[in-house]
Amino acid sequence: MPVEQWLEWTRGPLFRFALAVMVLGLIRLVVLNGINLISLVRHSYDKKMPVGVVARDTLRWLFPFTRVPASQRFFTLVSVAFHLCIIIVPIFLAGHILLWQRGLGLSWPAMHQTLADYMTLFAIATGLLLFGKRVSTHLTRSLSRVQDYLLPLIIVTTFASGYLAVHPAVNPAGYDATMLVHALSGDLVLILIPFSKLSHMLLLPISHLVSELGWHLVPEAGTRVARALGKEGEPV
Template sequence: MHQVYQFVGGPLVWFSFIVFIAGTIHQIHKFFSEESRKKTIPQYQPPGFKKQPPIGWFSKNAMKTRFAMISEWFSRENRIRNMAMFRATNVFGIHPVMSWTTLIFHVCLVITPLFVLAHNLLLDEALGTSFFSWSETLTDGMTFILLVCGAYFLYRRLFVRRVRAITSLYDFVMLFVAVAPFLTGFMAYHQIYDYQTMVILHILAGELMLIAIPYTKFAHMIYFFLQRFFVASEYSFGKGNRTW
């Protein structure tokens, strides 16, 4: 068992990191290659259209317009209208439980492993540097919250008809891959079943997830930031124009 632990916690860790980094580089290269081939649709301008010169930031008209917008924004009617629109069009208004559960799940999924004390001790031992660590009580609580969120997702895929209709075996596998590192880590920390066995399974589950990130639907963890910062559209930080 000790030899298995040495192999899983040694060469296999480096292999999974190499695959993860190589896959991430490949996906980023693929992303920009596809983006460079995208055709930009020119913005329509009617005949005789002349672009107006920009209005100075501190000009009288600009300040008057901003003051009117701020006054309207804080008006009671506008707050009621915005709240009604939020409930009717925003996913947090339409499906609040699912939306908040998804948000909390992703926050715990990404942040928790970075600040676990045991992870940072291993990182410091291997590289001589590490992140700061949160208390074990906090990371244990975040792990439990993630497991509850994962159980909620599983419940929806099993028992909610409209979700079950579009669920495949692949979705169950991906949910298992996402939750398994936290479930095994939780069981190892609380010494449920054999400790060394659970630690080995925990490491294997983490390595499997690292390898899966660039090549499965987990790649949205990479594409999310690329889309927000490098793709110019109405819903990104880039300067986009309407294409419809």
């Protein structure tokens, strides 16, 4: 099969599959977490949802410029820039919107191509910085799992190949091959979202809410645990 056909396949069926996996996977997470949240509230006396606190905490971390320890400020900025770029560019890139229009007839205003170029370069640079930080110190290596190393690399690959594809002057490889890498890695990111830490794009406020509700301890739980373990009435 020639490269063009592979490319059509990754942009067509594979993309639809990846998008479906992402959407269904995120719906699954919403349902599971919804059930979790209901069970958290159901068993405790305090039924109030601390919506205000959670909104405040979530917003604080969407714009984390306060309460970040001085030693972490630089990488906090890097991280925020990285997040902004990788969210905004794929959604508002003119080329992507064209694909949506062709496929589903949906369309929305596109961002300026030059801005998209700069943000793409920024995403690559900040992604590499974050990856570099992770591998460079004993501390961050001790924390990291396989996905922590792979995800930034996959995302950087997507952005780098996308940039090269639309800038043939700096591209050492052919358009089709570059675009194939771009589409494949992009699809992979979509598929990985619900199954990796990327799910925090949806679970961030939920996680804050769970931390608040997690402290709504269940009355009589201690007695029932003792009963289950056959320790009822035992002295302290």
